[in-house]
Amino acid sequence: MVVTGASSGIGLAAAVDLARRGDQVVLVGRDPARLQAAAEQVREASGERPELFRADFAVLDDVRGLAERLRAAYDRIDVLANNAGAIVLQPLTTVDGFELSIQANHLAPFLLSNLLRDRIGRMVVTASGAHRSGILDPEDLNAPLRRYRAMTAYGTSKQANILFTAEAARRWPQVLSYCFHPGVVRTRFGNDSRLVALGMRMLPFRSPEKGAETLVWLANQDPARLVDGGYYFDRRPRRPLRKAADPGLAARLWTASAKAVGIAE
16 A cells, blocks of 8 residues: 555554554655654554655656656555645745645555556545635636645645545546545644644644545555545545536546646546
C-alpha cells in the first residue's frame, strides 16, 4: 500500500495502522527528515521498516519521477492512498504554472494515479467536506488566484478530488476508487500562520488517528460492501454537494487535468 503525505497527520496515522495490521506500507513524503521519523514510527508499531520515496507535489517532474521509481520497485500496488495535500494561506504559483492548492491536492495525485493506473488495484483519495466552498472551473484551474481566499482554493481542490474519484470509477472499471471526508483533523495544516496553528491546538478537532479510520477501512473493506466512486464519512456513504457530483463537470475536469499535466486523456 502506497500512502502519500505519509510523513505526518492522517497519512502517518493511516500508515501506522495499516502496518500494524500486517500490510506492507510504502511512505511518500516531501521532507526527508520527517519521512525518516515517520518510518521509525511505523517500524516501532509493526516491527517492519517501510520503504520511503521522496517527492514534492508542487513539482510535477517530481511526481513523474516518483511514478517511475514506484513502477520499477513494484509490479502491483494493492492500494494507492492519495492523501498528500495542503491548505495554502497565500496565493502561490508552482514552477509548473498552477495555483499551489489545485496542483498539490489534485493535479499531482491525478498525474500519479494515471501513471500507475495499470499497477493499482484500489485508490483511496482524501477529500473533504470543505468542497462546499469550491468554485471549480475546469477551463480556468488558476481562477482561485484572483481574489485569493485560502479556504476557497482549498475547497476547490477538494471538490476536484471528489469529481476525480467518481470519474476514475467510470473510466477505470479495473481500479476500485473511493474518497472520504476525514473530519476536521488536527494536523500540521496552517502551521505557517500562528493564528491558524493556535486554533488547531485549541479547538476540539479530531486526532489524526480518528481522521485516518475511514481511509484504513476503505483500503481493506470488501468491495461488495462499497460504492465504486463513492464519497464516505465515518465509514458511511455520503452525498457530496451537487457541484462535486456532476458527471459532466467531472468529465470536463478530467480533460482539463490531462491537458494540464501533459498526458493523453
